[in-house]
Amino acid sequence: MKRINLLAAALCLLLTVGLLVGSLLPGQASAADGAAPEKTIVMGTSPDYPPYENVDAAGSGDYVGLDIDIARHIADRLGYKLEISALDFNGLIAALQSHRVDFVMSAMSATEERRKSVDFSDYYYFARNTIVSKKENGFASLDELKGKRIGVQLGSTQEAVASGMKDVEIKKLNKISDLIQEIKTNRIDAAIIEDAVAMGYTDANPDLNFTMLEADSSSDGYAIAFPKGSPLTAQFNEALKEMKADGTLQKLVDKWFPEDREAKSKEGGGGFRLNFAKMEKYIGYLLRGVYVTLLFTLVSALFGFIWGGILSLFKLSRFVVLRGFATVYTSIFRGTPLLLQLMMIYYAVPQLFGYNIPALLAAGLAFGLNSAAYLSETIRGGILAVDKGQREASLALGIPYKTMMISIILPQAVKNILPALVNECVALVKESSLVSVIGVADLMRRASVVQADSFLAFEPLLIAGAIYYVLVLVLTSLARLLERRLRRSD
Amino acid sequence: MTDKKNEPAIIVENLTKSYGKLEVLKGISTTVVKGEVVALIGPSGSGKSTFLRCLNMLEVPTSGKIVIDGTDLTDRRTDITRVRQRIGMVFQHFHLFPHMTVIDNLTFAPVKVKGMSKEEARAKGMLLLERVGLKDKADVYPARLSGGQKQRVAIARSLAMDPDIMLFDEPTSALDPEMVKEVLAVIRDLASTGMTMLIVTHEMKFAREAASTIYFLDGGRLLERSEPASFFAKPQTERAAKFLEQVL
Numbered sequence: 001m002k003r004i005n006l007l008a009a010a011l012c013l014l015l016t017v018g019l020l021v022g023s024l025l026p027g028q029a030s031a032a033d034g035a036a037p038e039k040t041i042v043m044g045t046s047p048d049y050p051p052y053e054n055v056d057a058a059g060s061g062d063y064v065g066l067d068i069d070i071a072r073h074i075a076d077r078l079g080y081k082l083e084i085s086a087l088d089f090n091g092l093i094a095a096l097q098s099h100r101v102d103f104v105m106s107a108m109s110a111t112e113e114r115r116k117s118v119d120f121s122d123y124y125y126f127a128r129n130t131i132v133s134k135k136e137n138g139f140a141s142l143d144e145l146k147g148k149r150i151g152v153q154l155g156s157t158q159e160a161v162a163s164g165m166k167d168v169e170i171k172k173l174n175k176i177s178d179l180i181q182e183i184k185t186n187r188i189d190a191a192i193i194e195d196a197v198a199m200g201y202t203d204a205n206p207d208l209n210f211t212m213l214e215a216d217s218s219s220d221g222y223a224i225a226f227p228k229g230s231p232l233t234a235q236f237n238e239a240l241k242e243m244k245a246d247g248t249l250q251k252l253v254d255k256w257f258p259e260d261r262e263a264k265s266k267e268g269g270g271g272f273r274l275n276f277a278k279m280e281k282y283i284g285y286l287l288r289g290v291y292v293t294l295l296f297t298l299v300s301a302l303f304g305f306i307w308g309g310i311l312s313l314f315k316l317s318r319f320v321v322l323r324g325f326a327t328v329y330t331s332i333f334r335g336t337p338l339l340l341q342l343m344m345i346y347y348a349v350p351q352l353f354g355y356n357i358p359a360l361l362a363a364g365l366a367f368g369l370n371s372a373a374y375l376s377e378t379i380r381g382g383i384l385a386v387d388k389g390q391r392e393a394s395l396a397l398g399i400p401y402k403t404m405m406i407s408i409i410l411p412q413a414v415k416n417i418l419p420a421l422v423n424e425c426v427a428l429v430k431e432s433s434l435v436s437v438i439g440v441a442d443l444m445r446r447a448s449v450v451q452a453d454s455f456l457a458f459e460p461l462l463i464a465g466a467i468y469y470v471l472v473l474v475l476t477s478l479a480r481l482l483e484r485r486l487r488r489s490d
Numbered sequence: 491m492t493d494k495k496n497e498p499a500i501i502v503e504n505l506t507k508s509y510g511k512l513e514v515l516k517g518i519s520t521t522v523v524k525g526e527v528v529a530l531i532g533p534s535g536s537g538k539s540t541f542l543r544c545l546n547m548l549e550v551p552t553s554g555k556i557v558i559d560g561t562d563l564t565d566r567r568t569d570i571t572r573v574r575q576r577i578g579m580v581f582q583h584f585h586l587f588p589h590m591t592v593i594d595n596l597t598f599a600p601v602k603v604k605g606m607s608k609e610e611a612r613a614k615g616m617l618l619l620e621r622v623g624l625k626d627k628a629d630v631y632p633a634r635l636s637g638g639q640k641q642r643v644a645i646a647r648s649l650a651m652d653p654d655i656m657l658f659d660e661p662t663s664a665l666d667p668e669m670v671k672e673v674l675a676v677i678r679d680l681a682s683t684g685m686t687m688l689i690v691t692h693e694m695k696f697a698r699e700a701a702s703t704i705y706f707l708d709g710g711r712l713l714e715r716s717e718p719a720s721f722f723a724k725p726q727t728e729r730a731a732k733f734l735e736q737v738l
Binding site: 387389390392393395396397398399400403407408411412415486488489490 | 546548577586587588589599602632633
């Protein structure tokens with residue numbers, strides 16, 4: 001009975017901490033708050049595609065860009081309050097279909113393929129494609145790319161262009177910044193990227209340049225996506241028409257795309273150079289990710305330790321059911337990828353329990369549950385390594401089981417396994433970067449936001465790496481202090 | 491004290507203990523009266539330690555009955571934790587809590603289990619440490635103590651719970667010879683206070699001087715139970731005679 005109480009207490013603790021964490025992070029659970037008091041519409045977007053949408057990481061941290069501005073104007077005209085939900089580009093259609101968002105604006109081309117799953121508004125912008133390459137290569141047309149290795153963004157219209165070409169080796173990547181990095185390291189010869197984006201990157205990377213391609217009238221323009229049959233589609237089209245008529249749309253386009261864009265192929269030195277001067281203004285934004293990463297590590301380590309401790313007691317219990325449960329649990333959580341567990345919890349919980357679990361809580365839960373599986377084995381080993389006589393001496397003094405475990409056995413076990421516990425914590429700090437797949441703005445996620453915002457592929461990663469290293473260094477120093485304290489009885 | 495004499499403290503009826511097919515105790519029956527000091531002797535493997543460990547249920551008997559102060563230990567409904575609080579035990583290897591100072595070793599159980607206040611427990615602990623001659627070691631960790639000192643602390647730790655009965659499981663076997671004396675002196679001192687004690691020991695001289703009764707065990711049976719003087723002068727069984735011949 002006592003053990004079950006302990007378990008319940010631990011779960012309560014976790015839930016409290018988790019909810020607390022969830023409430024600290026605005027915007028994660030917005031779509032689920034249901035029963036909207038005023039008319040709120042939620043826009044889904046992948047804010048890593050300036051100048052259409054990105055995070056103003058150097059300044060306010062708000063979402064900015066052409067799509068954001070257009071959306072705000074339309075929402076204003078229609079009398080809605082706009083909320084923005086940041087998602088991965090590949091998850092946008094799914095978010096529409098599951099009604100997590102009301103509409104999507106993310107420089108999304110209204111392709112035939114997509115029209116099968118969602119409705120689109122009228123086009124609001126047509127982009128032109130460019131070939132981006134190292135300056136010394138300077139491809140003038142698609143024909144010159146024959147026999148070369150070219151890169152495109154997965155799921156983009158450029159992917160369709162590239163797949164229509166012959167004699168080329170195509171590499172598809174998730175992010176534009178990855179494509180840029182591939183060019184700089186000579187893994188691909190060129191990438192097909194749309195004009196506004198190419199401009200930003202070639203500005204920031206003097207060793208690259210781009211060539212405009214002829215406008216392709218047959219290609220699809222960018223449009224706003226809605227769930228099938230949404231009443232919003234007609235309302236948005238009406239608003240777009242008005243904005244086109246009164247020149248608002250053109251004004252917004254001009255704001256984000258300066259006039260002299262074609263003249264922008266410019267001079268500059270080649271070679272591999274790092275540009276950290278440009279990073280300075282992003283440091284604040286990146287450091288705020290440290291808080292998320294640390295909070296997340298703390299929650300999952302604490303939960304993992306408590307739950308792992310309970311599981312290890314199950315494994316040492318004389319009750320077959322508890323032993324069996326703990327063994328099966330460990331084998332499942334150790335036997336499947338952490339990323340998969342994270343996705344399962346994030347996507348399955350809303351469907352099973354109708355609770356739209358905040359991303360950080362889902363991540364803390366997934367990592368805690370996973371970590372507990374490993375720690376339960378470590379702790380079990382630590383407990384078994386404590387001299388059997390300690391247990392007998394406690395029993396002989398009439399000390400109850402729980403008191404014995406908490407005050408006599410575990411302190412000695414923890415002392416023995418401290419190095420392993422520190423390893424687990426360090427691993428958690430670094431594995432925490434996985435949470436960026438579900439949109440938590442941790443350090444790693446912020447690094448890729450800065451990549452997009454600054455058009456620099458390498459520097460944000462180096463800075464994030466340095467911050468991780470310092471975090472781990474601090475953590476290990478703290479652990480050393482703790483160890484010294486525990487060893488004073490030797 | 492005298493009025494309590496002959497009142498039974500421990501009644502053991504037909505106690506057996508087996509590990510699988512190996513029968514370690516083959517039916518032991520005896521009664522220990524209050525204030526009695528029993529020395530259990532016998533060759534190794536005779537079952538004397540197992541017998542002792544059954545008395546506070548560190549080993550669960552296979553069959554038979556143990557009644558202490560009217561409470562049947564083998565009854566499933568008995569709260570064994572409460573019974574153990576009245577029975578102190580001292581181990582061959584001390585088993586002090588290494589992560590606690592000496593005084594914390596003494597006060598932990600009284601505070602956590604009996605709900606004694608910390609101040610009271612500490613005052614009592616200091617008195618006990620004085621009694622075993624280790625008052626100045628109160629705030630050091632066990633790792634700093636010699637074997638003899640550790641064992642004296644272990645005895646004080648048991649006494650801190652105010653037990654009615656003390657069990658000693660080869661308390662001097664792990665000690666260097668020069669430390670045996672200091673520990674035996676503490677146990678002898680305790681015996682003179684009228685505490686009911688059972689001591690598994692190989693120290694024949696000590697058994698003869700300090701015990702009121704000698705139990706001789708062999709092969710899982712209690713072969714002899716007599717006063718030290720008569721046992722050492724003229725053992726009744728051939729097995730005991732042979733054993734004494736070897737150890738004396």
